[in-house]
Amino acid sequence: MKLTRRMLMAASAAAIGLATGATAQDKTKVGFVYVGPVGDGGWTYEHDQGRLAVEEEFGDAVETVYVESVPEGPDAERVMTQMALQGADLIFTTSFGYMDQTINVAAKFPDVKFEHATGYKRADNVSTYSARFYEGRAIQGHIAGNMTESNIIGYIGSYPIPEVIRGINSAYIHAKKVNPDVEFKIIWAYTWFDPAKEADAAKALIEQGADVILQHTDSTAPQAAAQEAGNVITFGQASDMSEYAPMPRVSSIIDNWAPYYVARTKAVIDGTWESVDTWDGISTGMVGIGEITDAVPAEVKAEALAMKEAIAAGEYHPFTGPLKKQDGSDWLAEGEVADDGTLLGMNFFVEGLTGEIPQ
Amino acid sequence: MDLTAISPALLVASLMVAATPLLLAAIGELVVERAGVLNLGVEGMMITGAICGFAISVETGSPYIGLIAAALGGAALSLLFALLTQFALANQVASGLALTLFGLGFSALIGQGYVGLKPPSMGRLSIPGLSDLPFFGRVLFGHDPVLYFGLALTLATWIFLRFTRAGLVLRAVGENHDAAHALGYKVVRIRILAILFGGACAGLGGAYISLVRVPQWTEGMTAGIGWIALALVVFASWKPGGLLLGAYLFGGLTVLQLNLQAAGVAIPVEYLAMSPYLITIVVLVFLSSRRSLTPGSLGRIFHASN
Incomplete structure (x- = not known):
């Protein structure tokens, strides 16, 4: 229907x-x-x-x-x-x-x-x-791991596709790094946009003890649900969602497509358009990090911003070894950095995440 | 897997919240269809109610005035449908679909200034003593008034259709409008009233989403709930009791499957995700398998000259 x-x-x-x-x-x-x-x-x-x-x-x-x-x-x-x-x-x-x-x-x-x-x-x-949304997810994970008191982080996924799985892995790795006790509860909503369902998912996670909600769906409904519950933090997804700052939204990943769209349209007008594969991140501004609000402790904010600078400068890659896959097998050795091919087709969780990826 | 993380009281409380918009919209449509009119504009009337209720609540600071505005907004949109189908004798299916398209666009237009605002809170019922009871306090006595209204309305509709003379007349109009007309009943007038009632209910259901369930305004936020309500009316065989069961099953399973996912239950997520649709349909089809109660004049155009 x-x-x-x-x-x-x-x-x-x-x-x-x-x-x-x-x-x-x-x-x-x-x-x-x-x-x-x-x-x-x-x-x-x-x-x-x-x-x-x-x-x-x-x-x-x-x-x-x-x-x-x-x-x-x-x-x-x-x-x-x-x-x-x-x-x-x-x-x-x-x-x-x-x-x-x-x-x-x-x-x-x-x-x-x-x-x-x-x-x-x-x-x-x-x-x-x-x-490269996963660059922003790393910063979110860092803040989330530091700020959670229940050590339960709720994650609303849309569909089990590489883009979403990458985000979960990246956030988890960085939350775990600052908080070894952290646990991720993941809900697959099987929709990109359904505010009522997204809000229900956020509420289910909050009722089960999550005090941080990360979302990979498109509406601001989880933000509203978190605001209603109180004492839960969230991050703006795809857009700044600053109308929910300073609480629950403490930061955000902002997708900035405008420069790319302008450049590609210009290429068509000029007749120079060619088939390309573009995957940009924080360094070019395609991924922006929304203002980190005062709800975040100052030193956590400073660390998050330092991580952002390091990623932008190419000094730090969110997927740097040693990392193992969920089944315990080795993925990246000490100091090794994930290649784009693996990241693009990512279909596995990293070690420590519970639950299976729906196939 | 950690099932202890799920609190039964909170789970039941949230499933009741999830079922309410569905129940409200569907009970309105049930009356409309029992009067022999098929209004496919439920989704459009819901989203119109959602923005009318939200906007008026924000402007006045009172969720109750907002709810009244939502009912009026839904009814006003349904009046358009009534004019098209009862006076202009337009095709009901096409008019209903047009209503949905119009409602979605119109709500997006008036909703532009309301994105990101927080509506005034409805507050939950609190009866000293009763609301503090373990489990039952939260489940039975700890909801917002609209939820109780939805249940009461379902009961009232059942009583109206089954035991009152007016309900009998309404059903007669839906079963055979020519015969009802020959008996001297005002077919068009009765149908218009039914359509307005359906619009008001759908508007309320929409406002429940934007004021209580989410609570915020987002364009297109009903995201198909109106269509589920329409399907539910059919699967419930046009019976209020079946509708109540269906709405609670669907709402309940939607919330339950999200909770089971969060608790990490070892059931493949695909099965969990489809369970609300599948189980609701199977249960309702099974319950109504004996005979179909489709109103005889459903969707047919009536004109006194025929």
């Missing part, structure tokens, strides 16, 4: 796009496919900020269209096809679950450029781009 509504929404949004698209022929048309509503206050909100930055930068030279709340499934393919048929020159597909659909549609429209966020499949006209 849910699918029907989304399909209809997508269809109507696409129809609106069709209506406005007919007028502009010489403009460069840039399309965006969003997994949630632009007002989610998190992931999709930041992508839309990137879209607005493109409009601001190029003014009348570009036209942007977007379709929001597109489910990750066959329907996404239809939305992308429609965008391509309407004359889009460049299409950003902004969720992991659009990967195969993006590749399929790109094969049918060789002249249209596609950019898929957080995936790993590329083609001549498909680039991938992602941000």
